[in-house]
Amino acid sequence: MILVQLMKPFYTKYEGESIKMVFAYQYFSIRKDDELFHFIPVEGKEIILNAMTLQVENLSEVFVFQKGNRFIRLPLYQLLLVSDIHVHLQSILEEANQVDKQGVSIEGTDEVIKLLEQQNLERMIDFALITKDESLFNTLLQYKEFDGGINIE
Incomplete structure (x- = not known):
């Protein structure tokens, strides 16, 4: 054999x-x-x-x-x-x-997702300001504070 x-x-x-x-x-x-x-x-x-x-x-x-x-x-x-x-x-x-x-994870996907979520939150804050929706604006600011502090530019 x-x-x-x-x-x-x-x-x-x-x-x-x-x-x-x-x-x-x-x-x-x-x-x-x-x-x-x-x-x-x-x-x-x-x-x-x-x-x-x-x-x-x-x-x-x-x-x-x-x-x-x-x-x-x-x-x-x-x-x-x-x-x-x-x-x-x-x-x-x-x-x-x-x-x-x-399942092979693509390097950097977590960072890309976090960046996209951050950009989406900023767009939603802009929308709240444009539509003068104070309640939505305050809610979104709370999310932004919870996610690592307020980002003042």
């Missing part, structure tokens, strides 16, 4: 209903008969999964592994049959899903 020693995609890309994992040098290695073979991207270099069923779609892709001057050529369907690659694929997908679920 072949054991996957290391399997990290160079990058993972979601394309519609497919998940494409692309591999590069030193990111994929297998152990066969206590010998370590490293992936070389001379033929196939990607695994494409159906995002809905998680089935491998490119079973005929040929992966080549090298140790010194010896090579192992394995079609993906054969690699799936004779190795523990399923375990590694599952952990890669779980890791990718964790990143998606965490």
Whole structure:
């Protein structure tokens, strides 16, 4: 049996209903008969999964592994049959899903929201002054005082 020693995609890309994992040098290695073979991207270099069923779609892709001057050529369907690659694929997908679920926050969004709220409050104060609505003006000033002091310009 072949054991996957290391399997990290160079990058993972979601394309519609497919998940494409692309591999590069030193990111994929297998152990066969206590010998370590490293992936070389001379033929196939990607695994494409159906995002809905998680089935491998490119079973005929040929992966080549090298140790010194010896090579192992394995079609993906054969690699799936004779190795523990399923375990590694599952952990890669779980890791990718964790990143998606965490939600990446855009830097500075809190500051932008605060600035927009400040500008909106100032426009509402201007509106209260134009319409001579003393009650609205006083209410808005209370919000402005509560939000960090009165800003006299």
